[in-house]
Amino acid sequence: MASDKRLVLGVAGFGTVGTGLTSILEENRDWIIQRTGREIVVKTVLVRDVNKKRAVKLPEGAELTDDPARLVNDPEIDVLVELMGGIEAPKALILQALNAGKHVVTANKALLAEDGFELFRAAQQNGAGLYYEASVCGGIPIVQTLRESLAGNQMTSLVGILNGTANYILSEMTTNGLDFDTALSQAQELGFAEADPTLDIEGFDAAHKLCLLIRLAFGRDYPFSMLPVQGISGVDRMDIEFAREFGYRLKLLGEVRNVDGRLEAGVFPMLVHHTYLIARVGGAYNAVRMEGNAVGPVFLHGLGAGATPTGSAVLSDIMAVARGCAPNNTGFVEQVPAPADIMPPEEAEACYYFRVMVRDQPGVLRDLAGAMARQDISIAQAVQKGQDPGGVPIVFMTHEAKARNVAAALEDLKGAGLLLAEPVHYRIL
Amino acid sequence: MASDKRLVLGVAGFGTVGTGLTSILEENRDWIIQRTGREIVVKTVLVRDVNKKRAVKLPEGAELTDDPARLVNDPEIDVLVELMGGIEAPKALILQALNAGKHVVTANKALLAEDGFELFRAAQQNGAGLYYEASVCGGIPIVQTLRESLAGNQMTSLVGILNGTANYILSEMTTNGLDFDTALSQAQELGFAEADPTLDIEGFDAAHKLCLLIRLAFGRDYPFSMLPVQGISGVDRMDIEFAREFGYRLKLLGEVRNVDGRLEAGVFPMLVHHTYLIARVGGAYNAVRMEGNAVGPVFLHGLGAGATPTGSAVLSDIMAVARGCAPNNTGFVEQVPAPADIMPPEEAEACYYFRVMVRDQPGVLRDLAGAMARQDISIAQAVQKGQDPGGVPIVFMTHEAKARNVAAALEDLKGAGLLLAEPVHYRIL
Structure with missing residues (x-):
């Protein structure tokens, strides 16, 4: 059934997710062979500075390089795993890899949401897989669920906690009565928030993810630049307390609804009644509730970030390549979705x-x-x-x-x- | 990418799930073509009595038959969709279909759990797909999640509400203070429980599903006949009330844990602390919480039964065939799992x-x-x-x-x- 040939990876970026991925590949090596029939090995790792001291050891047999061409010109490499972040550099690298006939696995939500269509077209032209389970909600299999498991459903709505940093901050403000600045500092100390937390707390990261989820669920393009986005930086503890008294929790949600054929969407802090499952999503967890016209409501919950949860999602994509899956990159025959009929936010x-x-x-x-x-x-x-x-x-x-x-x-x-x-x-x- | 050829189904059984499937195929016809590039049509429907009056109309162009051979000998039929229930008759039919080179989609948990290995072997020998997303937890994509999305994880535990009938009865006893017999009668009146509810309330249905989940998650055979199973027929309202006072809900759970390499598993009524998501699964809903060594905990929740939720799961399998997916029937290279190292229940x-x-x-x-x-x-x-x-x-x-x-x-x-x-x-x- 599966080939005995090894599946060879070139990994671009060796930060949190890259090291998470290589640690799982090592720890679960035999298990992965039982699942796919193939050994998955990292041949080359692209980093900015090959001389930088690293606490984490490289995968056995892998070599470091600062030359992107080494990943795309090496005929032995079957899959480019793009974990660099940014837009221009990874875009160029992914296009080269696809045009060289390689499959690509990426966690880059910003790139796919803001400038992804060229990539999907290139993948299709080359018959290559372009996988991105890790780009939305870390370890939660939301991409696969929308693209395949619920594919027969016309979706009516989708709402999710798509950013763990914002959810951690709001959870701390709610549970421990912290004010925003204290909760943010704490999140930064614990590594849940970056030194520049803008993308997370202003809602842009959630908006990137919502864009991708809208494409997967509705097969329509709701441009990132048109999504209404409101973050949590202005949230006052007082409102969290009042909301509680009324039986609600304040959550940063990405939401989209099909209202008579028009899509109403956006990222906002919203009040959620405490009896809803999504109100009970705490700390750095993510969750998505979607509703389809056949399946009814489905709710998925798990860790939205972190080395091995996100690494698990990257690995699931790599294993799909190893099993020889036919690419189903967007979940639709057309690789560039038609524009959404957008309900004006007002x-x-x-x-x-x-x-x-x-x-x-x-x-x-x-x-x-x-x-x-x-x-x-x-x-x-x-x-x-x-x-x-x-x-x-x-x-x-x-x-x-x-x-x-x-x-x-x-x-x-x-x-x-x-x-x-x-x-x-x-x-x- | 996808072929323009129609995908032709033969459907065995036209009860709740069969009619749910055909109604979705009709309602979401254009959508399914956008997703797969192919039209999916029902050619033949196998029923016990072709003359029985039916409230539901047949799919357009389909013909009724009471002759199973019509499904497996017709070279036009690509996929056998088995929704008959039972063990011997569907087993024979599925084997014939696989040996005739057809793919098979089934919702038959009892058959797969009690006597499935011959089917998986036959599928492998014929290079055919044997799909069964609908056999566990209705519309919840738990099979796909374990088989593919979390495939890179070694699982440490899995626990789930796997039977909606039992959960409905316990929920009614908890929320409305009903005693067991009243709640059961009510479930029967509402169509949530069958006239003979033994499989549901004595835990055997949940045990069938747990068997399949153990295979998917751990790649091991824990024989159905060896699973400890305790149902809810003896549950006293008094214990539900005491449990509540301590902060717990009583739920019928299927559970498996990897304890130092041995699997401890069973189906039991158990107390669950109210702060756990699984304690908040009400009515006819199902849910599964699993934990992997990379992804951490993942929780899935949705409707565990019903015409269109289960039909949605059947359809997702059919659409995988339509897309030309490489079969990944068990989620492992070996189609018959090694025996589990079983922890003695005592x-x-x-x-x-x-x-x-x-x-x-x-x-x-x-x-x-x-x-x-x-x-x-x-x-x-x-x-x-x-x-x-x-x-x-x-x-x-x-x-x-x-x-x-x-x-x-x-x-x-x-x-x-x-x-x-x-x-x-x-x-x-």
């Missing part, structure tokens, strides 16, 4: 959580409710906290309202001089 | 929940604790309920204890004449 409807800081005086709640009513926004519950003459928070949750109306109501309130501070509002899942 | 260690009914008099708790201590069983917490002179329950939870010692302690207690009723004990996950 038309999106959701229930909302609001917090406004107001003076504790008669008529304030009436004026607030009036501004909402003028925009057809119906208040479901409201609570005023404390009795500080300097200003008190009023928190209220609404029934379904259009984003456009929410924006107008907030403008109204600001114009009326009612608010002592910038108002806060989050969607409710 | 050596298994777990924490336990006990309830005993005793007379409310001095010294009883001392005697109970003494019987436990003589078997090296350490009590973690205990509570005595009520003050009925006719007899009161004492509930206690233990630290880790061997099943053998638990059995001996229970014998001891019974012999000492302390117990007014049969004692109850459950493992704690």
